[in-house]
Amino acid sequence: xxxxxxxxxxxxxxxxxxxxxxxxxxxxxxxxxxxxxxxxxxxxxxxxxxxxxxxxxxxxxxxxxxxxxxxxxxxxxxxxxx
Numbered sequence: 001x002x003x004x005x006x007x008x009x010x011x012x013x014x015x016x017x018x019x020x021x022x023x024x025x026x027x028x029x030x031x032x033x034x035x036x037x038x039x040x041x042x043x044x045x046x047x048x049x050x051x052x053x054x055x056x057x058x059x060x061x062x063x064x065x066x067x068x069x070x071x072x073x074x075x076x077x078x079x080x081x082x
Contacts, residue, residue, distance in 0.1 A: 015057060028053040035081065037074045044077030046070060 015023070030051045037044045046069035054061045 015059065023056065025054050025056045033069065035077050037077055039074060042074045044072050044074050046072065046077065 032049045032051070034047045034049055035044050036047075048067050048069050050063075050065045052063040
């Protein structure tokens, strides 16, 4: 996880506090599939996108990761999204 650009006065003391072994926060997880169709070649590249978001003590932490699900034909790809 990463945070937004640090604002003036933001340091680790805001997140890490002496005597607290754990901090609990809600984590939002969104998985999406994205497809890029190349009509000229008749191919389709599929990607899995993972977006994470967490609010902790007034700071927003985010994470984004993308991975390939492989290449298929444009026709097969279109059928997945009908």
